[in-house]
Amino acid sequence: TQWYHFTAVVVAGMGFFTDSYDLFVISLITKLLGRIYYQVPGSSSPGSLPDGISAAVSGVAFAGTFLGQIFFGCLGDKLGRKRVYGLTLLIMTICSIGSGLSLGNDPKTVMVTLCFFRFWLGFGIGGDYPLSATIMSEYANKRTRGAFIAAVFGMQGVGILAAGGVSLLVSYIFEIKYPSRAYILDGAASTVPQADYVWRIILMVGALPALLTYYWRMKMPETARYTALVAKNA
Numbered sequence: 001t002q003w004y005h006f007t008a009v010v011v012a013g014m015g016f017f018t019d020s021y022d023l024f025v026i027s028l029i030t031k032l033l034g035r036i037y038y039q040v041p042g043s044s045s046p047g048s049l050p051d052g053i054s055a056a057v058s059g060v061a062f063a064g065t066f067l068g069q070i071f072f073g074c075l076g077d078k079l080g081r082k083r084v085y086g087l088t089l090l091i092m093t094i095c096s097i098g099s100g101l102s103l104g105n106d107p108k109t110v111m112v113t114l115c116f117f118r119f120w121l122g123f124g125i126g127g128d129y130p131l132s133a134t135i136m137s138e139y140a141n142k143r144t145r146g147a148f149i150a151a152v153f154g155m156q157g158v159g160i161l162a163a164g165g166v167s168l169l170v171s172y173i174f175e176i177k178y179p180s181r182a183y184i185l186d187g188a189a190s191t192v193p194q195a196d197y198v199w200r201i202i203l204m205v206g207a208l209p210a211l212l213t214y215y216w217r218m219k220m221p222e223t224a225r226y227t228a229l230v231a232k233n234a
Contacts, residue, residue: 002134009148012132013155014213015089019125020159021166022096022206023065026058026118028167029199031055037107037189044084046183046190053111060115061122061129068126076131080231081138082222085131089217091124093210102203138223166205174198 030049039047049057068088076084098117104110132152140148174194185191227233 025163064122065126072127088127094206095121
């Protein structure tokens, strides 16, 4: 066990951190999306996403993840773990930003654009799951392999906590900057126009850890087992 093993744990673990942030943060902003785009004037209760749209927004990334695992898993066996690893990060970065920049002002356009970028975000995440685990297992020795892979997977929980923390922080900052009244007192004024920036910022923050780890991922050498057994470069 050497220092580069721990570097590999951090770099691969940041992939799982980003994956879980991007996948689970959507459940924290669906209520806000309903308030902004589906609020009915004069209604006794705040707006909420229709069931079908809520299911699509929340689940489309998981459909992309399923397909991405198969596609990038096979591609990683063909082209090498390192090259495909960087490609998945780029997809995740671009689609995280794209999700926050979802086009349009009317509900239908915003939701269609959001679902489009969330699907391809999930596709990139799907590639990161098998590649992170495989790279870590091929870097580690037999005795410590289980502990290192567990450490990488453990970053998923940290990513979920970060999603909640970022959502609370951004919401708190906007609440101080742009205070709003309770819905029961003034329904029209309860959702300020600036609230549309909140969910976009929360989604785009997911691009930061992906960008920060891209450089280090590209510096990591190809795993020895792949180089020797697949690439036949002893």
